[in-house]
Amino acid sequence: MAQKIITEPLTKTNFQDFGEVIDTGGDPDMLINQGVCERYHDRAKIDVGPDGKVGLSLFNSEPRSLPLVLKMMERHPDGSQAFIPMSTNGFLVIVANDKNNKPGAPKAFVSAPGQAINFFKGTWHGVLTPLSEPGLFAVIDRIGKSQNLEEFFFEVPYIVDTV
Amino acid sequence: MAQKIITEPLTKTNFQDFGEVIDTGGDPDMLINQGVCERYHDRAKIDVGPDGKVGLSLFNSEPRSLPLVLKMMERHPDGSQAFIPMSTNGFLVIVANDKNNKPGAPKAFVSAPGQAINFFKGTWHGVLTPLSEPGLFAVIDRIGKSQNLEEFFFEVPYIVDTV
Numbered sequence: 383m384a385q386k387i388i389t390e391p392l393t394k395t396n397f398q399d400f401g402e403v404i405d406t407g408g409d410p411d412m413l414i415n416q417g418v419c420e421r422y423h424d425r426a427k428i429d430v431g432p433d434g435k436v437g438l439s440l441f442n443s444e445p446r447s448l449p450l451v452l453k454m455m456e457r458h459p460d461g462s463q464a465f466i467p468m469s470t471n472g473f474l475v476i477v478a479n480d481k482n483n484k485p486g487a488p489k490a491f492v493s494a495p496g497q498a499i500n501f502f503k504g505t506w507h508g509v510l511t512p513l514s515e516p517g518l519f520a521v522i523d524r525i526g527k528s529q530n531l532e533e534f535f536f537e538v539p540y541i542v543d544t545v
Numbered sequence: 546m547a548q549k550i551i552t553e554p555l556t557k558t559n560f561q562d563f564g565e566v567i568d569t570g571g572d573p574d575m576l577i578n579q580g581v582c583e584r585y586h587d588r589a590k591i592d593v594g595p596d597g598k599v600g601l602s603l604f605n606s607e608p609r610s611l612p613l614v615l616k617m618m619e620r621h622p623d624g625s626q627a628f629i630p631m632s633t634n635g636f637l638v639i640v641a642n643d644k645n646n647k648p649g650a651p652k653a654f655v656s657a658p659g660q661a662i663n664f665f666k667g668t669w670h671g672v673l674t675p676l677s678e679p680g681l682f683a684v685i686d687r688i689g690k691s692q693n694l695e696e697f698f699f700e701v702p703y704i705v706d707t708v
Contacts, residue, residue, distance in 0.1 A: 406605050406681070415672040419606035419680075424688050426601040436599040438589040438627060438663065438685060442569050443582035464601060466683045468659060469633050496631060496681055500601065509578040517582075518569070518659055520629045520683065522601060525587050 387452070387542045392475060392491035392499070400477040401462070401501040402426050405494070426500035430461045430524035437525035441465075443510050443517040449543035452476060455485045455506045456533045461524025464500035465510055467493070468518040475499055476508030476542065484534055490542045506534070550615070550705045555638060555654035555662070563640040564625070564664040565589050568657075589663035593624045593687035600688035604628075606673050606680040612706035615639060618648045618669045619696045624687030627663035628673055630656070631681040638662055639671030639705065648697055653705045669697070 390396060394403045402425060410420035430436050455478060467473060472493045478485035485506035492513070493499065500522070501507050510519060524530055553559060557566045565588060573583035593599050618641060630636060635656045641648035648669035655676070656662065663685070664670050673682060687693055 404601065404603060404683070406603060410605070414604075415606065419604050419673060421684075422603040422605070424600040424602055428599050428601060436591050436685075437587040438567065438591060438629075438661075439587055440567060440569060440585040440661075441577075441582050442573070442585070443578065466601075466629055467631060468629065468661070470631070470679065496679065498601075498603075498631070498683060510582060516633065516659065520567070520661060521584075522599075522685065 384539055384541045387488055387490045387540050389490045389492045389542060389544050392493045392497060397491065397499065399479065400505045401499055404498040404500060405496050426464055427502065428462055428522060429503045430526065434461055434524040434526035437523060439521045441510050441519045441521050443512055445512045445514050445517050447513065449541050452488060452508060452540040452542050454533055454535050455488065455508055456531060457504055457506045458524065458530045459504050459532060460526060460528050460530040462500055462503050464498060464522040466498040466520040468520060469516050470495040471512060471514045474511040474513055478506040480506060488540055547702055547704045550651055550653045550703050552653045552655045552705065552707050555656045555660060560654065560662065562642065563668045564662055567661040567663060568659050589627055590665065591625055591685060592666045593689065597624055597687040597689035600686060602684045604673050604682045604684050606675055608675045608677050608680050610676065612704050615651060615671060615703040615705050617696055617698045618651065618671055619694060620667050620669045621687065621693045622667050622695060623689060623691050623693040625663055625666050627661060627685040629661040629683040631683060632679050633658040634675060634677045637674040637676055641669040643669060651703055
């Protein structure tokens with residue numbers, strides 16, 4: 383029988399093994415533009431490896447709804463990947479620690495408005511999963527010649543839900 | 546007397562001398578995630594110079610309203626700078642060609658929902674100018690040791706307005 387994963391609110395603490403939560407929590411690093419703009423400076427470890435370049439792409443994804451059947455997770459062995467929502471919608475973030483080159487028990491987080499994330503290089507994660515329209519995100523990741531994608535399909539899918 | 550600048554809708558064509566408009570216009574470069582997600586791939590010339598690294602920061606800026614008094618423009622001689630709205634609000638983008646190391650006649654554009662921009666290295670531009678709450682943007686620019694900022698204050702400010 384499918385195991386259930388209950389979603390949690392996304393925080394810097396519960397996400398710290400998987401990547402960065404990029405938001406305006408805490409104090410800004412500086413005030414710019416004659417004091418009218420807060421700068422939260424250099425908040426992600428962007429890592430594209432020695433032979434990659436940093437790319438800015440857009441992902442426009444169909445929203446999903448919960449409960450969600452999680453059949454697959456993926457990772458990018460050669461680079462980090464940031465998902466920046468171009469809306470104020472929260473989205474679903476699924477991650478797992480590595481266990482012998484497979485994803486271990488997944489965790490599922492729902493982001494708050496104004497939160498972006500950056501997965502560390504090699505972190506197992508679910509595909510981009512908006513929960514409402516528009517499913518538009520800017521993505522900062524590695525542009526390079528390697529495949530940079532491993533997928534893992536579960537024998538028994540998980541069910542992700544809020545309760 | 547102050548000269549008036551009338552805003553225009555932002556398009557790839559009218560912005561092409563200044564940077565890239567990053568949006569979902571035209572066909573996606575690929576379909577990913579079992580066909581549910583469009584990828585508009587590698588749409589910005591991110592340039593941080595030979596000794597810089599690419600950084601991801603957040604800017605949280607007070608919204609402005611039109612008419613706006615444009616007193617100053619700036620440029621970053623050592624790197625490009627991308628403004629990615631983390632909302633579906635359009636924002637104001639002011640740019641100018643260089644004329645003997647000063648900004649020439651400014652142009653003002655209002656973006657549509659879903660448009661991000663990337664200023665080419667060295668392009669004269671106004672500071673980040675949201676027109677409504679939230680004024681939250683992800684910014685992709687150069688992290689490095691140089692100052693990377695030139696400001697130019699007009700003797701007579703311009704007025705930016707819709708008509």
